[in-house]
Amino acid sequence: MSSKAGYKQVKRMTPAMRIIHWVNVVSMIVAVATGLYIAAPYYQTLMAEDAVDKYVMAWNRWGHFIVAIIFDVTSIIVAYLFFFSRFEKPWKKVIPTGKNIKEFGQVVVNLLTLNRTKNFDSTHSDSFNSVYFLIFHLLLFWMLFTGLQMYVHGLGSGISSIGAWWPAMLHLVTDWTLPVSSWFIGSTATGTNIMDVRISHHITMWLIIVWVVFHIYYQVWRTIFWKEGDIAIVVGGSKFVKEDKEA
Amino acid sequence: MSIDKEESVKKLFTAESAKVDTNKGDAYYDELYASCQKRIEELRELEPLNNRMDFMESVEEQGLERRDFLKWASATTAMLMLPASFTPLVAEAAVLMNRVPVIWVELSDCAGNSEALLRSDGPQIDEIVLDIISLEFHETLQAASGHQAEKQMDEAMEHFKGKYLLFVEGAVPLGLNGQYGTIGAKGETFVDHLHRAAKGAAAVVAVGSCATFGGIPAAAPNPTDAVGVMDVIKGKPIINIPACPANPSNMVGVILHFVLTGTIPELDSLLRPKFAFGYRIHDNCERRAHFDAGEYVEEWGDEGAKNNFCLYKVGCKGPMTFNNCSIIRYNEGVNWPIGVGRGCIGCSEPDFWDKYAYERPMANANIKAPTGGVEKTVDEFGLGLLTAAGIGIGIHAAASAIAGKKEDEGEA
């Protein structure tokens, strides 16, 4: 790819990061479509077939769990890269140092003044972007823990096809979501219940969808206004910055 | 933040699962058998208490045979998750039930649990067992009233100090210093009454959803600040037997376990005996195949309903509810709610009235805000948020476009 005169190509996403991004996109679409069916089956299956042949809910749950597991794995990789990536150090951008807070503010100002002022370096991921992605991954982690909490109750016997350690571990790792969900959702009763976990799982889906809508909008907006080809990052892995800007 | 929330936040990483260990190994059961045998011998030495009814006589009076009794004993042994070799011990314990004193108090409730015991289609063994327990004091059932009743209770508490089981039915209103509920000639508040009765109890058994989790009295907006027993009584063994009403079989199970072993059964994190609440309704439901197939009752009385399809879309909460009604059923195993074509309303879970008992799937439900008043569905909220974000983005995009155009003109 030849650079436009006066522009410099900067690498922003490694192939691994881009693969994870698109795996997550597909997983999320599947998770929302199947999740909505699990919450309230929105199509009917009144066909003249034996129950075993239709298996519609079971397939939806199957799909939901499979993409959940894929999400689990990519999240673990992302969490690892967050701290140990040699490529970028996103965690350095989210700690509230004076420099980061100032940069965060500048990016917000840039967005609100419709790109009239732009007093930050847009070559690399800025503080605002890093925080925004951190929020996404926190939402995602909440989904994973609450989801596995609901899932483990299907293994009430304490055994699973891969051994008793699996449900035991899930209980150990996810039981804390019960009191936390009850605390979020609020309840007037004594004790905690899985319904609160379920409600918060459902609400968080909406938060993630809202997150995605703004995410797509912002990437497109930046591409148009910054004129640095930001949208290409997620495909080719790099964007272009004016030479004189490169510090 | 109410007391239970703080408590549960403290317990964050220590929550116990509902997992039931049904086989603890021969060594464990041999030891248990020996200790149970010893306890039964000790009990046999004791005189029956006030209640002079004889168990086997009562069984015969009701036209039941010894065979029925033995069948019941082996079923109950299985329910308590004990090996079959314990059957004779369980039978023996049932006969000796009148040696264990029980005091039963009623707080904010509808007496539905007492009703459940009394109004079954005919006295079955479970009910006879409950007839025969030495009910030293039961506010609804006793003949005494006023000062006389109070005296009776004081005497029972004094006499059986440290030995009696305290059964509590109904929630505890804490609002207005507990003045929402008073009892007796002296106008003692429910909460004081409970504290007094619990003091000398060997263990406290909360029966029904109100006594365990606050139930309907604690539903939003909870005007009386009602709470469950475990929020009030600390430092005593507490056993919760929720459900609305609690299944008599589970009450008998707990008493039998106590008579037999002198201890309380293994409990889950909500203090429910695992032998009864270690099961999820959904996993033992006869309609489960239809759930997996996506065959649902869409409307009451439709073709699906006639074919016993799954009740999920008319609001069955079996997937989030732990109870053994799908296994032991009600009225001596005759039937149970889902069997008669109604969804489970999660009556044995905390907050069931606000969060389970609507006849729609969760995604279509108007869940009441816990503080009362505002009703908002989760999806409306989500869609609203999405719309707000969309509008915001739209405005920003339009403004950006206009601003961009002006800039271009400026440059030109």
Ligand code: SF4
């Ligand atoms: S009727 Fe209820 S408990 Fe039974 S399979 Fe359907 S959702 Fe589950």
Ligand code: SF4
């Ligand atoms: S089926 Fe559900 S609502 Fe009905 S008694 Fe059992 S737990 Fe309660």
